Amino acid sequence: xxxxxxxxxxxxxxxxxxxxxxxxxxxxxxxxxxxxxxxxxxxxxxxxxxxxxxxxxxxxxxxxxxxxxxxxxxxxxxxxxxxxxxxxxxxxxxxxxxxxxxxxxxxxxxxxxxxxxxxxxxxxxxxxxxxxxxxxxxxxxxxxxxxxxxxxxxxxxxxxxxxxxxxxxxxxxxxxxxxxxxxxxxxxxxxxxxxxxxxxxxxxxxxxxxxxxxxxx
Amino acid sequence: xxxxxxxxxxxxxxxxxxxxxxxxxxxxxxxxxxxxxxxxxxxxxxxxxxxxxxxxxxxxxxxxxxxxxxxxxxxxxxxxxxxxxxxxxxxxxxxxxxxxxxxxxxxxxxxxxxxxxxxxxxxxxxxxxxxxxxxxxxxxxxxxxxxxxxxxxxxxxxxxxxxxxxxxxxxxxxxxxxxxxxxxxxxxxxxxxxxxxxxxxxxxxxxxxxxxxxxxx
DNA sequence: TGATAATATTGCACTTGGTGCAAAAATTTA
DNA sequence: TAAATTTTTGCACCAAGTGCAATATTATCA
Numbered sequence: 001x002x003x004x005x006x007x008x009x010x011x012x013x014x015x016x017x018x019x020x021x022x023x024x025x026x027x028x029x030x031x032x033x034x035x036x037x038x039x040x041x042x043x044x045x046x047x048x049x050x051x052x053x054x055x056x057x058x059x060x061x062x063x064x065x066x067x068x069x070x071x072x073x074x075x076x077x078x079x080x081x082x083x084x085x086x087x088x089x090x091x092x093x094x095x096x097x098x099x100x101x102x103x104x105x106x107x108x109x110x111x112x113x114x115x116x117x118x119x120x121x122x123x124x125x126x127x128x129x130x131x132x133x134x135x136x137x138x139x140x141x142x143x144x145x146x147x148x149x150x151x152x153x154x155x156x157x158x159x160x161x162x163x164x165x166x167x168x169x170x171x172x173x174x175x176x177x178x179x180x181x182x183x184x185x186x187x188x189x190x191x192x193x194x195x196x197x198x199x200x201x202x203x204x205x206x207x208x209x210x211x212x213x214x215x216x217x
Numbered sequence: 218x219x220x221x222x223x224x225x226x227x228x229x230x231x232x233x234x235x236x237x238x239x240x241x242x243x244x245x246x247x248x249x250x251x252x253x254x255x256x257x258x259x260x261x262x263x264x265x266x267x268x269x270x271x272x273x274x275x276x277x278x279x280x281x282x283x284x285x286x287x288x289x290x291x292x293x294x295x296x297x298x299x300x301x302x303x304x305x306x307x308x309x310x311x312x313x314x315x316x317x318x319x320x321x322x323x324x325x326x327x328x329x330x331x332x333x334x335x336x337x338x339x340x341x342x343x344x345x346x347x348x349x350x351x352x353x354x355x356x357x358x359x360x361x362x363x364x365x366x367x368x369x370x371x372x373x374x375x376x377x378x379x380x381x382x383x384x385x386x387x388x389x390x391x392x393x394x395x396x397x398x399x400x401x402x403x404x405x406x407x408x409x410x411x412x413x414x415x416x417x418x419x420x421x422x423x424x425x426x427x428x429x430x431x432x433x434x
Numbered sequence: 435t436g437a438t439a440a441t442a443t444t445g446c447a448c449t450t451g452g453t454g455c456a457a458a459a460a461t462t463t464a
Numbered sequence: 465t466a467a468a469t470t471t472t473t474g475c476a477c478c479a480a481g482t483g484c485a486a487t488a489t490t491a492t493c494a
Contacts, residue, residue: 017490017491018489018490018491019440019441019442019489019490019491022442022489022490023441023442026442026443047478047479047480048479048480048481049479057443057444058443058444058445059444059445059480059481060443060444060445060446060482061442061443061444063480063481063482064442064443067481068480068481069479069480069481096427096430097427098424098427098428098431099427099428099430099431102428102431131353131356132349132350132352132353133349135349135352135353135355135356136348136349136352136353138352139348139352161420161423163392163395164388164389164392164417164420165424167388167389167391167392168385168388168389168421168424170388171381171384171385171387171388172381172384172385174384175380175381175384178380194433197428197431198428198429198431200381200428201424201425201426201427201428201429201431202425202429203378203381203425204385204421204422204424204425204428205421205422205425205426205429206378207315207382207385207418207421208418208419208420208421208422208425209418209422210313210314210315210316210418211315211316211319211414211415211417211418211421212415212418212419212422213313213316214315214316214319214414214415214418216411217320234461234462235460235461235462236460236461236462236469236470236471239460239461239471240470240471243471243472264449264450264451265450265451265452266450274472274473275472275473275474276451276452276473276474277453277472277473277474277475278471278472278473280451280452280453281471281472284452285451285452286451286452
């Protein structure tokens with residue numbers, strides 16, 4: 001139990017008994033074994049037995065730590081949605097939603113982008129079944145974002161707009177992550193995000209204006 | 218072989234030998250058996266053997282017609298992307314892209330929305346694994362749309378904008394399908410689509426304007 | 435400390451989706 | 465009718481995942 005405070009590596013070591021510690025260690029061992037095997041050989045050709053063997057646990061135990069093979073790849077991402085929710089909730093209520101979203105997303109992105117994320121991103125991109133699941137993650141993220149935004153809105157009308165904002169902004173997130181991956185590495189992610197969003201809002205206006213010109217054929 | 222001309226029910230019956238005819242009939246039998254079982258009992262609890270039995274073929278033969286259980290649900294959707302591509306390609310090149318997209322999408326939606334689509338939509342919505350795959354479909358659709366739009370654009374700059382347009386518009390499609398499903402049935406889909414888009418473009422402008430106000434904290 | 439309760443780990447049998455292959459059945463062609 | 469082609473099937477097999485009961489480990493408390 002209690003996977004809630006994995007962040008308490010330094011602070012809560014006193015309260016972490018042998019049981020919790022061993023369980024955490026085992027989980028980390030499994031995760032490391034799995035990821036390294038995935039990167040070495042590929043996701044599909046790596047069997048759960050391979051992973052279990054390298055992590056020195058039984059195949060059955062693997063499923064006691066992760067509900068599926070795929071979940072090993074995506075477990076670390078779980079924090080992203082939570083971070084985003086918290087970041088948005090922490091913005092002042094009188095702030096324009098769009099601004100709250102931009103800052104929330106930027107904060108979540110920056111905190112999630114590390115070395116491992118890049119390598120896993122590569123793996124996900126070149127593995128169809130992981131790719132599919134990644135899209136599902138975006139959908140769930142969109143749902144959570146919608147929820148967070150609706151919580152800020154006062155009218156029904158505004159709520160409907162928030163659903164649209166979430167959809168549009170998660171779409172932007174997908175594009176942004178593509179562009180960031182295609183960029184020469186080393187740049188500042190904050191700067192990139194800021195520029196991307198600025199361009200994005202401008203482009204939205206262009207699209208909107210073009211769309212408003214449309215008259216029935 | 219030859220799944221290419223399934224539309225030739227009336228016209229090409231002379232050229233369709235016993236082999237092709239039986240194969241088509243078997244495929245339809247399997248599909249019907251599967252869908253009806255999915256709707257009766259649910260997707261997860263229906264086994265391929267159940268389907269094969271109701272369709273009176275062997276389990277092995279099922280996989281000769283469909284690569285996976287999920288594919289039975291999504292096979293019919295394959296036409297959507299093609300229709301969209303064709304619809305967009307048929308719009309005049311000097312037409313604003315946004316207009317071409319709106320009309321292309323509307324056309325594809327209208328042609329795809331039938332009785333079966335609604336019931337399958339319900340099934341997909343309440344079955345997580347199908348839901349995931351559905352999201353993947355959207356992603357692939359987005360990729361195809363991007364491709365179609367980039368084919369229309371002349372500059373690199375414009376190409377990048379097209380990637381954004383595709384993302385934003387497919388996001389809109391997701392929201393639109395939600396709203397349509399939540400609506401009292403019986404209305405005109407064309408009218409609904411037209412109104413939705415009009416509202417959508419206006420909302421984009423609002424979001425864009427809000428976004429442009431953002432200054433660094 | 436030692437007994438006992440709680441939890442973690444494992445082995446094992448089982449179900450299901452999916453594939454490869456070769457034999458058998460149906461269909462077309464000569 | 466015989467030969468060639470395609471379809472269908474049976475069968476053995478692999479891998480993901482689950483349920484369950486037995487065992488081992490750790491925590492608790494008298």
